Amino acid sequence: MTQYTVPRGTRDILPEETTLWQFVEQKAREVFALYNFREIRTPVFEHTELFLRGIGENTDIISKEMYTFQDRKGRNLTLRPEGTAAVVRAYLESNRRNQEPLSKLWYQGPMFRYERPQAGRYRQFHQIGCEVLGAGNAYQDTEVIAMAQHFFTALGLKDLEVHINSVGCKICRPVIKERLKSFLGDNLDNLCEDCRKRFETNPLRILDCKNPKCNDFFVGLPDISSVLCADCKSHFHDVQDYLNILQIKFKVNPRLVRGLDYYTKTVFEVISGQLGAQNAVCGGGRYDNLVQELGGPALPAVGFAFGLERVVLIMQNQNITVPDARPYIxxxxxxxxxxxxxAVFAEALRHSGVPAEIDxxxxxxGAKLKSANKLGVAYVYILGDDELLxxxxxxxxxxTGAQEKVAFTDFAARLQKNYQQDRGEK
Incomplete structure (x- = not known):
């Protein structure tokens, strides 16, 4: 008989692990609500043109990694490789700008990229992200960084670093690109094939290369911050001031550019030392041109996203345990x-909010008590012929092993009270 397996680059998330996933998702809801972010849900596939215009045709995602197909009417559709473009599309289509001057949205769901599977990275992966549309001030950059740090602290993650940089804007980006091309031109033959292609199409993306061979030739790289325009310099200075005011430790990383073309000014990543070369747990930044690129008005925006697979992997590596949803009785x-x-008792308990199992x-x-131990229940209620009489x-x-008689008429109220007391409820 044929043994079916999951496609390469995908995986099953079994009940033993979903407890961690649910914990991460719940913490995201709780922390994001503290910052007044509201959830948005977009389709799992969009028109391909949305990503071509939004992400940039010279990115690896567009050139190598998208899952694109035609529907029965020949329209090109793509499984979403990231969440920002779809959120901006939904923002524009729903005319939210006319409803609120500042939109703070967050999302979660599966994304799809055809790339080499590795630790914490799959072809179907799950992402949680946030977007702020309508605010161009440096505080908003800092707020999303602060929210990311708040969230990861709430999960119990340790040994994380915040890295920041500025990649400029339309005014200074051409100067930055020429500075990089001038520096890298003499060593172009020594760089990998991807970097040689990027040299002509988007030299800034060369800095994102993880190939150790290429990294050897980045020594002495010119400081791109020195050629930022006055507005970008002032903005980046203000971001750092706000981070210092909020006592958020950070490192300015001149190599940080992120992998998407739509970023402007501030970019940032939260880095883990437990993921090898691909060590970014969370990444984001400002994208002040994207809304206009997708047919909307000139509107500033900033956001971030993280992969659940990577976050759960770090939690497992750091032996972070979370409360498991188990039957109480x-x-x-x-x-x-x-x-x-x-069966009647079990259903009555469940309707009163007490998790119950029945064997x-x-x-x-004896065998049923062994099952109770495996389930980790607090109580067992034993019913035999004598008890029925x-x-x-x-x-x-x-x-404790203690055992007592509890009348049928008192049982549900007694268990509900015990359950509330054990959970610290009043």
Whole structure:
């Protein structure tokens, strides 16, 4: 018989791991709400032209990594490789600018890129990101960096660094590119094939190369900050001032450019020392031209995104544990007659908010108690023929081993009270 496997670059996320995923997703909702971000959900595929215009045709994503197909009417569609372009499209299509001067949105969901699978990186991966549309001041750059740090701290992650840089704007970007081309031109033959292509199309992207061979020739790289225009210099200075005011430690990394063409001025990454060469956990920056590129008005924007796979991998490497959603009680009916009564109790508990499991198998009490231990429940309620006659079951505390009779009429209220007390509820 054929044994089916998942396609290369994809993976199953099994229940033992989804607890971590749910924890990350919940923390994102909680932290983002503190900063007044609201969730937006966009389709998993868009018209291909959206990404061609939004991301940039000279990026690796467009030239190598997109999953593009035609529908039955010959229209080119693409599984989304990132979230920002789709959020901007939705922002423009829904006329949100006329509803609110500043839009703070966040999203989550699967993305798709055809690239070499490696630690924490897959062809189908999951991303959480945020976008602020309508604010061009340096504080907004700092706020999204602060929110990212707040979020990762809430997860319990350690040993992370914030790296920042400025990649200029339309005014100073041509000067930056010429400065880089002048420096790299003599060593062009020594660079990798991708870098040689980027030299002609987008030399700034050469700085993002992870090839060790190329990195040897970046020694002595000119400081691009020296040729920033006055506005970009002032903006980047203000970002650093705000970070210092908020006591957020950071490092200015002149090699940081990010991999997408739409970035302007501030770019940043949160770096982990536990992911090898591809060590960015979170990345983002300002993209003041993208809204206009996609048919909207000239509108400043800034945001970031991170991959859930990478964040969960770091949590596992740092042995971060999170509360697991487990049943609070196992009902253990002994005999066919007791199963019906136990089923009624289980459903009543669930409707009152108490997680409950029931073992209606023909196994004996000893085997059912072993199952209770594996589940990690706090209590077992034992129902046999004698208990049915007395209308009073045996409630066993699995932590202390103590056992007591609890009447059927008192059982649901008793368990609900215990559950609330154990969770610290009033």
């Amino acid at each position: 196992l009902l253990a009916p002994l005999g066919e007659n007791a199963c019906g009564r136990a 209606v198998s023909a196994k004996g009490l 007395e209308k009073c079951g045996q409630l066993k505390n699995m932590l």
